[in-house]
Amino acid sequence: MAIISFIMFLFILYTIIPTVLIRTRKIGITKRLMEQKALALTFDDGPDPVYTIQLLDLLKTYGAKATFFVVGHKVQRHPEIIKRMHEEGHTVGIHHYNHVSSWILTPSALRKQLKLTEQAIHDCIKEEVSFYRPPWGHFNIFTLLVSKKYNVIMWSDIFSDWKVRACKTTLLNRLRTATRPGSILLLHDSGETFGADQEAPRYMIEKLEIFLKESKKSGSVFISMEEAYEDHNLKRII
Numbered sequence: 001m002a003i004i005s006f007i008m009f010l011f012i013l014y015t016i017i018p019t020v021l022i023r024t025r026k027i028g029i030t031k032r033l034m035e036q037k038a039l040a041l042t043f044d045d046g047p048d049p050v051y052t053i054q055l056l057d058l059l060k061t062y063g064a065k066a067t068f069f070v071v072g073h074k075v076q077r078h079p080e081i082i083k084r085m086h087e088e089g090h091t092v093g094i095h096h097y098n099h100v101s102s103w104i105l106t107p108s109a110l111r112k113q114l115k116l117t118e119q120a121i122h123d124c125i126k127e128e129v130s131f132y133r134p135p136w137g138h139f140n141i142f143t144l145l146v147s148k149k150y151n152v153i154m155w156s157d158i159f160s161d162w163k164v165r166a167c168k169t170t171l172l173n174r175l176r177t178a179t180r181p182g183s184i185l186l187l188h189d190s191g192e193t194f195g196a197d198q199e200a201p202r203y204m205i206e207k208l209e210i211f212l213k214e215s216k217k218s219g220s221v222f223i224s225m226e227e228a229y230e231d232h233n234l235k236r237i238i
Contacts, residue, residue, distance in 0.1 A: 013141070014103075014141050015103040015138070015139075015140050016103075018141045018143065019139045019140075022139045022143075023137065028144045029152045029153070030152065030184070031154045031184065032156045032182045032183060032184060033183075033184065034182050037182075038182075038220075038221040038223040038228070039181070039182075039183050039220060039221070040067065040182075040183070040184045040222070040223060040228060041064060041065075041067070041187065042067045042069065042133070042155065042184060042185065042186055042187070042225075043067070043068050043069070044069045044187075044188050044190075045069075045188050045189065045193050045196075046070055046074065046081075046189040046190045047068070047074050047078045047081040047082060047085075048189055048190040049077075049078055049081070051189050051190065051191075051201035051202065051205065055189050055205055056084060056088065056090075058205060058212065059090070059212075060088060061212075062212040062215075062216055063216075064212055064215075065089050065090055065091075065223050065224040066091075067090065067091040067131065067153070068091070069094065069131070069133040070121065071096065072098070072113070072121075073098060074190075075120040075124065076120050079124045082125060083124050086125040086127070089224065091225045091226045092124075092125060092129065093130070093133060093150075093153065094114055094121070094129060094131065094150065095132075095134075095135060096113040096114070096117060096134070096135055097112070097117045097120070098113065099193045099194070100113065101135055101136055102134050102139055105140065107145075129150070130151055130226070130229075131150060131151050131153050131225050132150035132152050134152075137155075154184070155184045155185065156180075157174070157178040157185050158186045159174050159175065159178075159186070161200060161204045162191065162193070162196035162200050163196070163197050164199055164200050164203055166200075167200055167203035168203055171203075172207040172211060176211065176214070179215070179220060187204055188200065188204065189201050189204075
């Protein structure tokens with residue numbers, strides 16, 4: 001029993017405590033673009049050969065720029081989507097090579113996840129990769145050290161859009177209330193990850209279209225992370 005308790009203590013020390021401290025105290029991460037009047041749309045878990053293409057079409061229609069945190073092995077399967085993201089002015093960031101939590105990664109395994117994904121993205125866009133978001137927002141005690149070359153982007157608003165029910169019932173109203181300048185909105189363009197509904201992105205895109213249409217009328221502007229950082233020449237925003 002004592003051994004089990006000790007192991008649990010080490011696990012909590014390695015995973016949960018760093019995650020809570022980093023996210024609540026905003027240590028080395030960006031959660032909001034404080035000096036921006038614009039909003040930041042961000043999408044995790046893609047690219048998806050169906051939904052990401054629909055999403056790119058939608059963003060193009062409304063002139064909105066976004067940031068995509070992509071899964072490395074999917075990048076290798078769909079390089080043409082990553083090239084299109086880049087060509088249309090969106091930012092492409094790292095979301096691990098596999099959609100795996102940092103809680104179960106050693107420092108060397110985490111470094112490998114980052115390196116493989118960076119290489120996959122670089123092979124597509126031929127540019128340096130500057131942004132990273134860990135899956136589920138999980139950190140371990142070494143994450144900030146291992147990922148120090150990147151800007152770690154979290155979010156100010158999250159919507160449970162990986163579930164069809166949330167997309168149908170609450171997503172649109174919650175998007176409408178998440179329009180404070182500098183907000184970083186987290187959505188998902190793939191439903192293949194653990195705990196997600198496979199068709200959830202379909203309904204997310206439907207609600208996002210309404211939101212973007214309304215936002216265009218109200219004058220809201222959506223920018224990519226590269227635009228946000230270039231405008232203020234900052235390494236980190238907040």
